[in-house]
Amino acid sequence: MILGMSVSAFTILHVVISLVGVAAGLVALVGMFSSNRVDRWTALFLAATVLTSVTGFLFPISSFTPALAVGALSLVVLAAALLGLYVFHLGGTWRAIYVAGAVVALYFNVFVLVVQAFQKLPFLQPLAPTQSEPPFVVTQVAVLVIFAVLGLFAVKRFHPAAMAR
Numbered sequence: 001m002i003l004g005m006s007v008s009a010f011t012i013l014h015v016v017i018s019l020v021g022v023a024a025g026l027v028a029l030v031g032m033f034s035s036n037r038v039d040r041w042t043a044l045f046l047a048a049t050v051l052t053s054v055t056g057f058l059f060p061i062s063s064f065t066p067a068l069a070v071g072a073l074s075l076v077v078l079a080a081a082l083l084g085l086y087v088f089h090l091g092g093t094w095r096a097i098y099v100a101g102a103v104v105a106l107y108f109n110v111f112v113l114v115v116q117a118f119q120k121l122p123f124l125q126p127l128a129p130t131q132s133e134p135p136f137v138v139t140q141v142a143v144l145v146i147f148a149v150l151g152l153f154a155v156k157r158f159h160p161a162a163m164a165r
Helices: 006-031 037-054 065-086 092-119 134-158 162-165
Strands: none
Touching: 006 037, 006 092, 006 134, 037 065, 037 092, 065 092, 134 162
């Protein structure tokens, strides 16, 4: 039992929160390209992504795993993004810190989504049963490159204060 739920029910809740975070994060990222803060989507993305990481630590843990490392790193970059947006109001370098933190947190969620897809989806699992096979590696490298490019583009384009003048 986790928080009064079976492990199975908690897993479903964790996955739903994660998928909400990814969807809201993609909306927030697209908003960055036009300097649109899309405040509600951004708040949903940040909250769901924090909850995704936090709930990940509530599963039974027998040893430190790569998933726990990603969760911990995600919380660090989310803390920076939250500070940049809600404490420092995107002032100075905090704008870039916010964008980078948000994009990296979204990337981590998508990275884990790809891992889970290759582990759980019957049509993907045979392609990379150990997750060291070329289809998995190529997919993860492609996701990394896509997010690096999108992140650079978002940092360049996201200037909401300039648009407000």
